[in-house]
Structure formats: structure tokens, C-alpha cells
Amino acid sequence: MTVRALVSALNGVLLGKEPQIRLALACLLARGHLLIEDLPGMGKTLLSHALARVLGLRFQRIQFTSDLLPGDVIGSSVFDRETGAFRFVEGPLFAEVILADEINRATPKTQSALLEAMEEHQVTADGVTRRLPEPFFVIATQNPVTQTGTFPLPESQLDRFLMRIELGYPDPDAERELLRGGDRRAALERLEPVVDAAGLAALQAAVEQVRVADPLIDYVQRLVGYSRRGGQFAFGLSPRGALALLKAARAWALLSERTHVVPEDVQAVLPGVVEHRLREAADYAGHGGGALAQQLLAGVDVVG
Amino acid sequence: MGAEGIAAVAPHAPARDGARRGRGIAYQIPRNSLALLMVAQVAVVLPFLLHLAPWLIAVCLFCCCWRYGVYQGRWDYPSRLLKALVVVAAVAGVALSNVPGFSLEAAASLLNLAFALKLIEMKNRRDAYVVIFLGYFLIATLFLFDQSMLQAGYQLFAIVVVTAAMVGMNQLATRVRPFSNLRLAGALILQALPLTVVVFLFFPRLAPLWSVPLPNASVTGLREEMTPGDVAELGRSDALAFRAVFTGAPPAPRELYWRALVYSRFDSGTWSVGPDPGAAAGPDFDRDETTARSYEVLLEPTFARWLVALETPLPESPGIVLTRDWRLQAPDPVLAVYRYRARAYSGAVPEPDLVRPMRARETALPAEDNPRIRAFAVALREATPDTRAFVDALLTHIRSEPYFYTLNPPVLPREHSIDRFWFETRRGFCTHYAGAVVFMLRAVGVPARLVGGYQGGEVNPITGHVVVRQYDAHAWVEYWQPGAGWIRVDPTGAVAPARIEQGLRAALSAEDRASLPVLGGVRLRESGMVRGLLDWVDSLDHRWNLWVVGYDGQLQADVLKRLLGEVTPLRIGIAVATGGALSGAVVALILFWRRRPPSRHPVERMFAGFCARMARLGWARRPDEPPGSYLDRVAAAAGQSADARARTIARLNGLLYNPAAPGGRAELRQLRGELRRLQFRLAFGPSSGVPG
Numbered sequence: 001m002t003v004r005a006l007v008s009a010l011n012g013v014l015l016g017k018e019p020q021i022r023l024a025l026a027c028l029l030a031r032g033h034l035l036i037e038d039l040p041g042m043g044k045t046l047l048s049h050a051l052a053r054v055l056g057l058r059f060q061r062i063q064f065t066s067d068l069l070p071g072d073v074i075g076s077s078v079f080d081r082e083t084g085a086f087r088f089v090e091g092p093l094f095a096e097v098i099l100a101d102e103i104n105r106a107t108p109k110t111q112s113a114l115l116e117a118m119e120e121h122q123v124t125a126d127g128v129t130r131r132l133p134e135p136f137f138v139i140a141t142q143n144p145v146t147q148t149g150t151f152p153l154p155e156s157q158l159d160r161f162l163m164r165i166e167l168g169y170p171d172p173d174a175e176r177e178l179l180r181g182g183d184r185r186a187a188l189e190r191l192e193p194v195v196d197a198a199g200l201a202a203l204q205a206a207v208e209q210v211r212v213a214d215p216l217i218d219y220v221q222r223l224v225g226y227s228r229r230g231g232q233f234a235f236g237l238s239p240r241g242a243l244a245l246l247k248a249a250r251a252w253a254l255l256s257e258r259t260h261v262v263p264e265d266v267q268a269v270l271p272g273v274v275e276h277r278l279r280e281a282a283d284y285a286g287h288g289g290g291a292l293a294q295q296l297l298a299g300v301d302v303v304g
Numbered sequence: 305m306g307a308e309g310i311a312a313v314a315p316h317a318p319a320r321d322g323a324r325r326g327r328g329i330a331y332q333i334p335r336n337s338l339a340l341l342m343v344a345q346v347a348v349v350l351p352f353l354l355h356l357a358p359w360l361i362a363v364c365l366f367c368c369c370w371r372y373g374v375y376q377g378r379w380d381y382p383s384r385l386l387k388a389l390v391v392v393a394a395v396a397g398v399a400l401s402n403v404p405g406f407s408l409e410a411a412a413s414l415l416n417l418a419f420a421l422k423l424i425e426m427k428n429r430r431d432a433y434v435v436i437f438l439g440y441f442l443i444a445t446l447f448l449f450d451q452s453m454l455q456a457g458y459q460l461f462a463i464v465v466v467t468a469a470m471v472g473m474n475q476l477a478t479r480v481r482p483f484s485n486l487r488l489a490g491a492l493i494l495q496a497l498p499l500t501v502v503v504f505l506f507f508p509r510l511a512p513l514w515s516v517p518l519p520n521a522s523v524t525g526l527r528e529e530m531t532p533g534d535v536a537e538l539g540r541s542d543a544l545a546f547r548a549v550f551t552g553a554p555p556a557p558r559e560l561y562w563r564a565l566v567y568s569r570f571d572s573g574t575w576s577v578g579p580d581p582g583a584a585a586g587p588d589f590d591r592d593e594t595t596a597r598s599y600e601v602l603l604e605p606t607f608a609r610w611l612v613a614l615e616t617p618l619p620e621s622p623g624i625v626l627t628r629d630w631r632l633q634a635p636d637p638v639l640a641v642y643r644y645r646a647r648a649y650s651g652a653v654p655e656p657d658l659v660r661p662m663r664a665r666e667t668a669l670p671a672e673d674n675p676r677i678r679a680f681a682v683a684l685r686e687a688t689p690d691t692r693a694f695v696d697a698l699l700t701h702i703r704s705e706p707y708f709y710t711l712n713p714p715v716l717p718r719e720h721s722i723d724r725f726w727f728e729t730r731r732g733f734c735t736h737y738a739g740a741v742v743f744m745l746r747a748v749g750v751p752a753r754l755v756g757g758y759q760g761g762e763v764n765p766i767t768g769h770v771v772v773r774q775y776d777a778h779a780w781v782e783y784w785q786p787g788a789g790w791i792r793v794d795p796t797g798a799v800a801p802a803r804i805e806q807g808l809r810a811a812l813s814a815e816d817r818a819s820l821p822v823l824g825g826v827r828l829r830e831s832g833m834v835r836g837l838l839d840w841v842d843s844l845d846h847r848w849n850l851w852v853v854g855y856d857g858q859l860q861a862d863v864l865k866r867l868l869g870e871v872t873p874l875r876i877g878i879a880v881a882t883g884g885a886l887s888g889a890v891v892a893l894i895l896f897w898r899r900r901p902p903s904r905h906p907v908e909r910m911f912a913g914f915c916a917r918m919a920r921l922g923w924a925r926r927p928d929e930p931p932g933s934y935l936d937r938v939a940a941a942a943g944q945s946a947d948a949r950a951r952t953i954a955r956l957n958g959l960l961y962n963p964a965a966p967g968g969r970a971e972l973r974q975l976r977g978e979l980r981r982l983q984f985r986l987a988f989g990p991s992s993g994v995p996g
Contacts (some may be wrong), residue, residue, distance in 0.1 A: 049672065054419065089825060120950060211962060211963050211964050212961075212963075213960065213961045214905070214963070215905060215908060215959050215960055215961060215962045259962070259964070260957075260958070260961050260962035260963070260964070261961060262930065262932055262957045262960075262961050263930035263931070263932070263961070264930045264932055264933060267928075267930065298927075298928050298930050299927075299928070300927070301917070301927035301928070301932045302928060302931065303908065303911065303912065303925075303931060
């Protein structure tokens with residue numbers, strides 16, 4: 001089974017992180033962009049590289065820095081002396097997977113250059129709109145905003161990421177194996193693609209075929225409603241958030257080799273999907289999404 | 305808000321006014337409500353059009369237009385001087401218009417004017433509330449003029465509009481949704497209806513503390529004076545006169561002679577009632593109960609005291625007077641639908657001996673009027689000395705000579721009018737013939753009188769009551785014979801028998817028919833869909849009169865006695881409280897029903913039942929626990945194998961969450977069995993030997 005092969009291949013690179021790997025895969029199978037947030041040195045970049053490789057996608061890495069400009073990402077027009085005309089030189093954005101490393105170190109101006117690309121899969125430069133390749137994923141990594149030299153991502157951009165996951169410290173066994181084993185970069189080099197473009201498209205199509213029953217839609221609506229009415233939430237989940245939740249749950253069901261979604265799927269993906277979309281009412285600018293997601297899960301009855 | 309803002313900076317607005325308006329937005333009238341207020345005003349004033357002078361309505365509409373201009377921001381409020389002028393002019397207008405000074409019309413006119421003028425000086429919320437409450441008051445006032453069902457329905461609509469304006473007053477200025485306001489107001493009024501019914505049933509009917517001045521009595525109906533031709537006017541009106549409900553089947557229309565007024569005096573071509581004969585000494589006629597008919601009449605307002613009754617009447621409702629000329633009389637003028645019961649003894653001889661003053665009254669004639677007919681009568685009397693034969697001879701004369709029955713008779717002079725009719729024009733209506741016969745009877749010394757009232761009526765096939773309209777108005781003759789009392793003679797039967805047998809229409813010529821109003825024409829037709837519809841409307845209206853308008857103190861006492869057994873303040877209090885609680889409960893039930901949870905899937909219901917039973921065993925599901933995980937937990941606790949658990953979970957999840965699963969009853973039954981076994985194991989322990 002393809003999905004099992006994908007998971008085990010990634011497990012061989014990033015040790016002891018199967019839940020996060022599954023979430024990341026679910027995100028990409030649901031055609032969503034992924035944001036990985038954690039402290040430096042936790043394997044964020046490694047996971048994103050590995051994802052791109054096993055999915056057999058052409059990827060570009062952009063290292064975001066505070067002096068990166070939109071043109072550096074999108075590309076720019078260059079004067080060609082031979083033809084005597086301007087020629088558009090495509091930037092690193094024109095790839096199937098973008099590894100936006102340390103995305104929150106770039107200025108809001110540059111981050112905003114990503115907005116159109118992420119939602120509409122197209123970029124506009126010099127008044128010309130150009131389609132991006134299909135599929136198109138952004139896997140971004142970022143350090144927590146409390147770290148020095150970071151800009152918080154605007155809500156509009158955060159909302160465009162289907163999921164935000166955290167990796168966390170490995171458990172002692174996995175860490176021991178990590179310490180014992182060889183270079184992880186070398187392991188990455190040896191990683192072979194598990195699916196090709198057609199295989200990935202088939203998997204994505206299969207996600208869309210996963211069925212959702214009415215009682216489950218009721219559950220999602222209760223979750224969304226709770227986030228909108230509950231006093232501890234600064235604002236509720238948007239319809240896009242609800243759609244994202246359902247999409248991710250479908251992909252999770254597919255990873256669990258099921259053709260229909262059960263509430264467990266929703267609960268599994270819910271923290272990843274909603275944490276970055278929620279703010280605590282008491283701490284509007286803060287980052288308390290994690291606790292809120294748990295409240296949401298605990299506060300809503302699964303069965304009407 | 306635009307309008308208020310512009311008004312505030314208008315150069316000629318008084319400074320104090322501006323300062324007052326400057327108190328802030330909180331005192332302004334929301335625009336939404338302002339629009340509704342204007343609609344409400346039109347809705348409230350419109351029905352008064354039927355009862356008040358047209359120029360008042362014009363003033364109201366003018367104010368409305370002015371206010372609309374202000375609303376649009378094009379005009380300013382009128383200046384103080386102009387307002388004062390308008391008020392003076394309006395009051396003067398009411399004083400100069402031909403309504404009596406202290407009448408209901410005058411009061412209602414002033415109220416309407418105040419209501420309209422308030423509109424053009426309405427600036428802040430307080431003013432708007434004044435207009436709203438004045439609106440409610442005006443709606444109540446209109447019932448003094450008209451209490452019909454149509455009117456009540458319309459007023460209900462007006463109440464909804466006024467209430468919607470009040471709802472708008474309490475909304476944010478940014479919410480401009482007049483239709484949702486109307487809906488909310490409608491819902492509020494609907495919720496109030498059950499309570500209205502309770503209060504209607506139980507609220508004591510107080511005797512009026514003061515008398516309401518009479519509305520102008522310019523209504524069609526019988527009058528105490530009658531010049532031949534008057535009844536012809538009535539004949540063109542299809543307005544309702546009264547309805548009668550008989551105990552048992554109603555008699556045939558030709559037997560129904562509803563006596564209302566007795567005209568005993570004749571002077572210069574006009575018959576009049578003459579001085580009041582006073583009340584009868586008592587019902588001293590011999591009453592034969594086997595032929596007596598009991599009936600109830602709902603008389604439309606007549607603004608007079610006379611009531612209609614079949615001969616010979618005996619009143620059953622309290623307060624009604626039996627007069628010496630055997631009519632019924634109400635204690636007060638009939639201003640609203642008046643309801644009374646009476647009995648009719650058709651075979652009775654109430655007055656076998658005529659006392660001298662009555663004889664003088666019923667034989668008096670002016671000395672010199674109509675000499676030719678006098679001579680004619682005396683000559684005929686000499687040929688036929690017997691009074692009955694004399695009357696028959698008169699009727700035969702009418703039948704055999706070329707006399708015609710018509711609604712459009714030639715105009716007669718005041719002097720010698722009967723001579724002129726009898727010998728020259730020979731065209732007339734019931735009054736002409738009856739008047740001539742009475743005159744001739746008196747001329748030969750027989751006591752006789754002209755009786756005015758209604759003859760016939762239609763039976764409504766739906767409720768079985770008799771409807772009598774103004775075109776059924778009629779006049780006939782009564783003459784007195786010693787021992788036989790008063791004998792009724794209807795000369796119209798001689799000239800137009802169809803009028804008595806089949807009603808007015810049969811007796812009319814094509815020319816007469818053309819002069820009738822449209823609906824009247826339709827009513828006189830025998831059948832057809834429109835006729836059926838009119839019958840239906842009439843039956844509705846009748847029930848309305850019977851149960852709503854006619855619900856007076858008497859009827860209330862009856863109803864309360866039937867409801868409560870014994871009428872004590874405590875019982876009434878309990879009944880009102882119960883009714884109030886019940887009507888509140890109706891509203892609560894509706895709210896509860898609208899908030900009910902959506903209907904559930906059978907699998908969900910089954911699982912919910914399972915969860916409830918398990919909770920009683922101490923294995924409650926946490927709310928956030930998905931069904932599959934929960935089942936796994938309890939099944940593991942019951943000691944089921946992982947495989948069995950997985951199968952059950954897959955079945956449950958499939959039924960609950962997989963719309964494409966084969967499912968069906970068999971699967972559901974299977975799952976139910978598995979859950980039962982699981983429950984059993986948890987209740988009695990895995991060692992109880994139940995397979996699972």
C-alpha cells in the first residue's frame with residue numbers, strides 16, 4: 001500500500017516522529033500547505049526535504065532572511081541584450097515544492113508575495129499573471145516568534161497554511177538511535193521517491209473520494225460553532241478553517257486506509273489545523289492556540 | 305439621520321431647537337422606525353375616511369407628505385408660527401364643519417388632527433412614542449364607529465404596523481429592515497391573541513361611566529316620518545337591517561311582517577309617528593304557547609329606540625318596553641349591534657276594545673286635505689257597509705284598475721297628494737298604496753294606521769338565520785274591528801303579489817332593477833357562485849355579531865356560569881390566571897418546538913440509548929470521546945478480544961459515518977445484539993458465561 005510505504009520511508013529519516021510525519025503527509029495529500037514550527041535543530045528542514053523527495057517532486061529551497069525581497073522569490077524581468085527585450089527570469093517559486101526555510105525571518109512585504117502563490121497557485125509580476133506548476137506545495141519552517149529576528153506571520157497568511165505542526169524533542173529511544181546512527185543528511189540523499197507525479201495525483205484524488213456522513217458534518221459544525229460562541233476564543237474558526245478541518249480529516253482517513261471519515265480522524269488533525277487559526281480572547285496577540293484546541297476538543301460532544 | 309442633520313443647521317431653525325437636538329444621537333428617531341411610523345399613520349387614519357370629513361384626511365396626507373420631504377432631506381420642519389397657524393385653522397375647521405360641538409365626530413376629528421400634526425413636529429424619541437400611543441388610541445377609537453369583522457381584521461393589521469414602528473424605535477440606527485420589524489410585530493401580536501381571548505371572555509363588562517355622544521345619524525333606515533317615496537329610497541339600499549335567529553325552522557318569508565314603527569298621524573302628505581302612546585299596561589292578551597315563536601334579533605345600529613318584532617310581540621330580554629301600539633322599544637337608542645330575544649303570538653287578539661283616546665288617535669285626519677278620495681271612500685262605504693267587504697272592495701279596485709308598482713314613482717305635491725296618486729299617477733310603492741288605504745279607512749271612521757317595518761328576508765343556507773336588508777323595508781295597513789282587534793292588510797299584495805310572495809326582485813321592472821346597486825342586484829338573484837360567496841360572508845359576519853360584538857354582560861354571565869359553575873371573584877381570578885398561564889404555555893410550547901433538536905438517525909438513536917444504559921452501569925462516555933474509541937474502551941474493559949472489538953467498532957463506525965456502507969436493518973440488528981451482549985458482560989462480569 002502506497003501510504004504505508006510513504007510513512008515507513010519517512011520514518012527511516014526522521015526517527016520517532018510518526019504522528020508528525022502522518023500529519024505532514026495528510027496535509028500534502030489534502031493539497032494543503034504545511035507550516036512546521038519549532039526551535040532550531042529539531043529536524044524541520046530535514047522533514048521538509050524528505051517529504052519532497054519521497055513524493056518525487058521538483059523542489060526549490062528558499063532561505064528567508066530579513067533582506068529578502070519579493071523579486072528574489074517570484075523572479076524578475078531582465079534585459080536581454082541579444083533580443084533587445086525584457087525577459088522574465090523565473091524565481092525559485094516556480095517549483096513543485098517550495099521549502100520556505102525560516103519563513104518568519106523575512107519582512108511582511110516578502111511574505112505577502114507568497115499570498116497569491118499559495119492561494120491561487122499563480123504569481124503576478126510586471127502586470128503579467130503566470131501559472132505555477134501543478135502540484136504546488138509550500139512547506140515552510142519557522143522558529144517561534146519569541147526568537148530574536150523573527151516577524152510574526154500575518155493572520156491572512158497563517159490561514160493559508162492547511163496545517164501547522166510542531167516536532168518536539170524526540171523520545172529517548174529515538175534520540176539514542178539518532179546519536180548512534182550515521183549522518184541524517186546522508187540518509188536523506190539515499191531516499192528514493194516512493195510515488196511519481198501520477199501516483200501522487202491518484203492519492204490526492206482518493207482523498208477527495210473519502211466519504212463524510214451527515215453526523216460527522218454535524219460534529220464539525222458543532223466544533224466550529226463552539227469556537228465562535230465560546231468566550232475564551234478571540235474569534236471563531238472561519239469557513240475556510242472548517243473546510244480545512246474536513247479536508248485534513250479525509251486525508252487522515254485515507255492514511256488510516258479507510259474510505260470514510262470517523263470522528264477520531266477529525267480529532268487527530270484538529271490541533272494541527274486549528275491551532276494557528278485561533279487566538280485567546282484574553283491574549284489577543286499571543287500564541288495560545290494549543291490550549292484552545294484542547295478546550296475545543298474537550299468541550300464539544302462528538303455525538304450531538 | 306441626514307434629515308435631522310440638515311434640519312439642525314438650517315439657518316432659520318430656532319437656536320434653542322438646535323441646542324435641544326444637540327443632545328445627541330440617542331434621542332433621535334431611527335430612520336427605519338420613521339418610515340414605519342409614516343406607514344402606520346396612513347394605516348391608522350385611512351379607515352376614518354369613511355366616518356369623518358374628507359378635508360381631515362387631506363390634512364393628514366399633507367402632513368405625511370411634508371414629513372416625507374423632511375425624511376428625504378429636501379424640506380425643513382415647519383416654523384413655529386406656521387405650526388400655530390395650522391393648529392388654529394384645524395380647530396376652527398372642526399368647529400365650522402357641520403358636526404355637533406360635543407359629538408364623537410368632533411372628538412375623533414380633533415384626535416386625528418393632533419395625530420397628523422404631531423408628525424410634522426416629531427423630532428426625537430419622546431415625540432415618536434407619543435405618536436405610537438396615539439396611534440393605538442385611535443385604533444381603539446375607530447371601534448366606536450364600526451365594529452364589523454372586516455374592520456376588526458383591518459385594525460389588527462394597523463396594530464401590527466404601529467407595533468412594528470415601536471420595534472423599530474428600539475433598534476440600532478444601522479438596522480434598516482422594515483419587513484423583519486413587521487414580521488416580529490406580527491409574531492408579537494399573534495402571541496398576544498390567546499391572552500386577548502382570555503381577557504375578552506373574563507373582563508367585566510362595565511356599564512358606561514359616561515355616555516358617548518352620538519355619531520351623526522345620517523344612516524339609511526326607517527325614520528319616524530315617512531313621505532311616500534321614502535321607502536323607495538330604502539329599496540335601493542342593500543345595507544343590512546338586522547338578522548334574526550329562530551328557535552326551530554324560520555317561517556316562510558311572506559309571513560314575516562317585522563313591525564318597527566306605527567305611523568298614526570297624517571299631515572300635508574307626510575305620515576308620522578305622532579305623540580308617544582306610552583307603554584302597554586301589560587301583556588294582557590291571551591297567549592297560546594303552541595303557536596308562539598321564539599326568536600333572537602341582532603339589530604344593526606339605528607340610532608333610534610325602535611326595535612323590530614313580529615306580531616304580537618312579548619319581549620324576553622330585560623329592559624325592553626312593550627308599547628301601547630304593540631311595538632318593542634329599547635331603553636336607549638341603538639348605537640351598536642343590539643341583541644334581544646322576543647316571542648311572537650301570531651293568533652293573539654291583543655286589543656279587543658279600543659279605548660277612546662286611542663280611537664281618536666287612529667281616526668284623526670286633516671280636515672281639508674284630499675277631498676276627492678274622501679268622497680270616493682264615502683261612496684264606496686255606502687255601497688258596502690261591512691268593513692271587511694269595504695276593505696276587499698278597495699283591494700279589488702286596486703287589482704282591477706291600472707295601478708302599477710314601481711320604485712321610481714312620479715313626484716307628488718304636498719297638498720292633495722293622495723288624490724293625485726289615486727286618481728292620476730297610479731304608480732307607486734308600498735307606502736302609496738298603504739297610505740291611501742289608511743286614509744280612506746279613516747275617512748269612513750274605521751280606526752286604521754300605517755305600519756312601517758320590514759317584510760320578508762332571506763334565509764342564509766349556512767347558518768339558517770334570516771337576513772333582512774334595507775330593501776326589505778315595507779309599509780302596510782292595520783285597521784281595527786270590535787272584538788277582532790287589529791287586522792293586517794297589505795295593499796301591495798293586491799298590486800304586486802310577487803313582492804310579498806317572492807321578495808322585491810320579482811316585483812321590479814327592468815327599469816327599477818337597473819337603478820339598484822351592483823351588490824344589491826346580485827343579492828336579489830336566486831343562485832350562483834357570487835350569491836354563495838355572499839351567503840358565506842353573511843354567515844361569518846353573523847357569527848361575529850353573535851359571539852364577539854354581541855358578547856355583552858348578559859351573555860358573559862351565561863358563559864361564565866357555564867364555565868365556572870358559580871361566579872365568584874375567586875373563581876374568576878383563578879380562571880383568568882389559568883387562561884393566562886395556558887396562553888403563555890402555548891407560546892412556550894411553540895418556542896420549545898422550534899428549538900427541538902433535529903431528528904436523529906436510527907443508528908445515532910440506538911447508540912445514544914446504549915450510552916445512556918452504559919452510563920447507568922458506571923461506564924459513561926466522555927463527551928469528547930468518539931463512539932469508536934468509547935466502544936473500544938468499554939469492550940476492552942469487558943475483556944473482549946482485539947479482533948472482536950475491531951469488528952464491532954468497524955460496524956458501528958460504518959453505520960454511523962459511512963454513508964456508502966451497505967448498512968440496512970440486518971447490520972443494525974447485528975450491532976444491537978453485539979452492544980447488548982457487551983452491556984450484559986459489563987453488568988454481570990465476563991465470567992457469567994454469556995457468549996460474546
